[in-house]
Amino acid sequence: MSTNRQFKLAQRPVGTPTRDNWSYETSPVAEPGDGEFLVRVRYLSLDPAMRGWMNEGKSYVPPVGIGEVMRAGAVGEVVASRHDGFAVGDTVSGLFGVQDYAISNGRGVNKVDPKAAPLPLYLGTLGMPGMTAYFGLLEVGKCQDGETVVVSGAAGAVGSVVGQIAKIKGCRVVGIAGGAEKCRYVVDELGFDACIDYKTGDVKAGLKQHCPDGIDVYFDNVGGDILDAVLTRLAMHARIVICGAISQYNNTTPVKGPSNYMSLLVNRASMTGMVVFDWAARYGEAVTQMAQWLQSGQLKSREHVVEGLQNFPETLLMLFNGENFGKLVLEIDEPN
Amino acid sequence: MSTNRQFKLAQRPVGTPTRDNWSYETSPVAEPGDGEFLVRVRYLSLDPAMRGWMNEGKSYVPPVGIGEVMRAGAVGEVVASRHDGFAVGDTVSGLFGVQDYAISNGRGVNKVDPKAAPLPLYLGTLGMPGMTAYFGLLEVGKCQDGETVVVSGAAGAVGSVVGQIAKIKGCRVVGIAGGAEKCRYVVDELGFDACIDYKTGDVKAGLKQHCPDGIDVYFDNVGGDILDAVLTRLAMHARIVICGAISQYNNTTPVKGPSNYMSLLVNRASMTGMVVFDWAARYGEAVTQMAQWLQSGQLKSREHVVEGLQNFPETLLMLFNGENFGKLVLEIDEPN
Incomplete structure (x- = not known):
């Protein structure tokens, strides 16, 4: 049985986030319940918006609660499923959070084609x-x-x-x-x-x-x-x-x-x-168009991939220091 | 022959305008040239925007130049005319400036009906x-x-x-x-x-x-x-x-x-x-509608009338001190 590594929000940051704002925890991987599936996260999206989600108060999404797994966009593979719409082996994108494994009920989750584009692209130009x-x-x-x-x-x-x-x-x-x-x-x-x-x-x-x-x-x-x-x-x-x-x-x-x-x-x-x-209903239209432009070479994409879940706190800061070059993505290393 | 009293911009203000920013001058009233007419100003409109016009630099209208008569909206009567479109006795509104008499070629000037509404209203709700x-x-x-x-x-x-x-x-x-x-x-x-x-x-x-x-x-x-x-x-x-x-x-x-x-x-x-x-082409539509609302009592208008051209510098400041109550208008006293 595997272990799930997680970064949870321990304190709300004042200014630039520090290691103390996070608590790193491990726990056994959960089993999906009825209508749920288990995702093994492969790549995490690191976005400037994440800094806002760490703050208290009203915004366009609720803040991440203290003690909750940090919210993050991600792509991964379904590794167990009790959900009719998602099967083991599916590649999916969604807000799976800063962890190795996520349980999902499928809300806000999209299947992506791992053969059509490298996975990090689904967190960047196609995300x-x-x-x-x-x-x-x-x-x-x-x-x-x-x-x-x-x-x-x-x-x-x-x-x-x-x-x-x-x-x-x-x-x-x-x-x-x-x-x-x-x-x-x-x-x-x-x-x-x-x-x-x-x-x-x-x-x-x-x-x-x-x-x-x-x-x-x-x-x-x-x-x-x-x-x-x-x-x-x-x-x-x-x-x-x-x-x-x-x-x-x-x-x-x-x-x-x-x-x-x-x-x-x-x-x-x-x-x-x-x-x-607000445009979620029209993402499909945009993905189709962007994929065409990528294929024709009119649109180029660059990803900045850093490896290792453990490096999450420092990697996030690269955004604010302007150290990333293209879409910043954290590749999750093989958990244990 | 009458005298024309004028307030000209002498210096650009730093902060709140002072008396020193103005030069008060008198000169003989000019004669209208061909295609021009002479307006005796009756009421001046005092507007917050005038403060911006006193500053140097690019804005939505050119600044008032040093030595120029201060720009101001006004209503008055045509007292001499060599312009086919405007006759002696016409009541007109336009940017006649802070003075007793203005020469105009008719550009930006509108005739108003002095029987339909008190003149200050043409500088406020109908202006x-x-x-x-x-x-x-x-x-x-x-x-x-x-x-x-x-x-x-x-x-x-x-x-x-x-x-x-x-x-x-x-x-x-x-x-x-x-x-x-x-x-x-x-x-x-x-x-x-x-x-x-x-x-x-x-x-x-x-x-x-x-x-x-x-x-x-x-x-x-x-x-x-x-x-x-x-x-x-x-x-x-x-x-x-x-x-x-x-x-x-x-x-x-x-x-x-x-x-x-x-x-x-x-x-x-x-x-x-x-x-x-930007809506100048549609002022007519708005004036018609507003006049109806005024007549039906759905729209009320209040003017704050101060008398005396000489009081222009201090009266303008009432806007910034919040001392006016309704549309601030300067009534021009009988020149000499």
């Missing part, structure tokens, strides 16, 4: 980040042929897809990313028109240079000073998609609101928040 | 503030029957009309205003469902009490802490109309951005800027 990019850019940002699209976190799981879809749709695309290597990747490999390195460059000046007609759509993953810089360069009727604000998630001081928000008035612009779950 | 309320609430805020609408500056020229139109449209309406007298007026005379006195009350607690199902539309005239408080109480898919931010106009420190803007994400909400000029 939540890809869905977020697709619906956020097309349905909230409503980018049009010939417009200028700016995206922050441009080398990340969401941003890299946003920029590539915008290129496919005929937009001029300017990324914002941290470091020369990421910027080179975004321009040379993904085909963005330009990329501004926020670590060494002046973002405002870069936007002025690369967006001479202003910014029509800004897809914001970071918030903070970069959002404020973008606000100074909006085109008339610009749309800002608020997808995330990673620069603010570990704040111990109040969030920095966008001081230049009155640019929304001057430019008759809008700022709209999005949560990908 | 820019009324148009701003009408199109901002209905076209940007898109309020629907049964929704909860919150408006700041509720006793002001724009806010009082926003709230009344929202009531006509079947919404629950909560105002935010400064002082018990304004709050009483808004509830007892204008028919708002509730009003929160931001000077003595806790705005967050008031919103919680009066908007139990959250806020569907927030019409923002003030920005600052009140905008932040509203953000904590949004309903799903809420719309925030950014019309102004009077709390921030005299800042000498950077504008306070809305720290709670991530509530837009949690609630899939939007924040959209508006400038009334």
Whole structure:
């Protein structure tokens, strides 16, 4: 009989999460009850949103409770089943949590084809980040042929897809990313028109240079000073998609609101928040389209795979330090 | 021959405008050239937006230049004309500026009927503030029957009309205003469902009490802490109309951005800027509708009239101190 290793939330973090916020526990693997199945987790998705789930208070999903297994998207294999819809050997994606084995009743679980794409892709371009990019850019940002699209976190799981879809749709695309290597990747490999390195460059000046007609759509993953810089360069009727604000998630001081928000008035612009779950009924449409683009080579995907469940706490922090390059995924090592 | 008294912008203010920012000058009244007419100004509109026009830099209209007559909406009478479309005796509204007499070529000037309504009404409910309320609430805020609408500056020229139109449209309406007298007026005379006195009350607690199902539309005239408080109480898919931010106009420190803007994400909400000029082609439709509502008593209007061109600098400041009650208008005394 196997052991299930789990990371549970022990304390709510103040600022950057530490090891003390987690309790690492082992227990025997549970048996699925009637209408349930058991998943052996293979890859965990590490997402900036996870930091928000660790906080108390009302948000778009309930917080992870103290003592609960940390919520995380994952792909894995069904290894035991008493559920009519899922059989042993099925490959599935769902919110299985930071553990080796998860019991599921099938809600929110999708079968994926392990032959059609490498498993980590189902956590990236063909998973939540890809869905977020697709619906956020097309349905909230409503980018049009010939417009200028700016995206922050441009080398990340969401941003890299946003920029590539915008290129496919005929937009001029300017990324914002941290470091020369990421910027080179975004321009040379993904085909963005330009990329501004926020670590060494002046973002405002870069936007002025690369967006001479202003910014029509800004897809914001970071918030903070970069959002404020973008606000100074909006085109008339610009749309800002608020997808995330990673620069603010570990704040111990109040969030920095966008001081230049009155640019929304001057430019008759809008700022709209999005949560990908609202488009769940249309994921199929997006996955089909994205898979086609991946196959034709119009869309490229990059995963940053770290191995070992034990490395979860430190690996999660890579997101906030900008250390990941592409979709950050934790590969679960063989449990015992 | 008459004298024209004028207030010109002498310096750009830092913070609250002072007398030194203005130069008061007198000159002989000019003669209209071919295609022009001369207006004797009767009432000047004093608007929060004027503070923005005094600043340097790009905005939705060019700044008033140093040495130029201060821009202001006004109503007056045509007293001399060499323009085919405007005859002596016509009553007109337009941006005639802070002076006794203005030369106009007719651009942006509308004839008004002095028998249909008192002249100051053409600077308030039947003028820019009324148009701003009408199109901002209905076209940007898109309020629907049964929704909860919150408006700041509720006793002001724009806010009082926003709230009344929202009531006509079947919404629950909560105002935010400064002082018990304004709050009483808004509830007892204008028919708002509730009003929160931001000077003595806790705005967050008031919103919680009066908007139990959250806020569907927030019409923002003030920005600052009140905008932040509203953000904590949004309903799903809420719309925030950014019309102004009077709390921030005299800042000498950077504008306070809305720290709670991530509530837009949690609630899939939007924040959209508006400038009334974009609806100029549809003013006629709004004036007709508003005049009907005024006549039927569904819409009430209140003007705060101060007399004397000389009092312009101090009267303008009443807006920022919250001293006006209803639409603030400067009545021009008989020049010499």
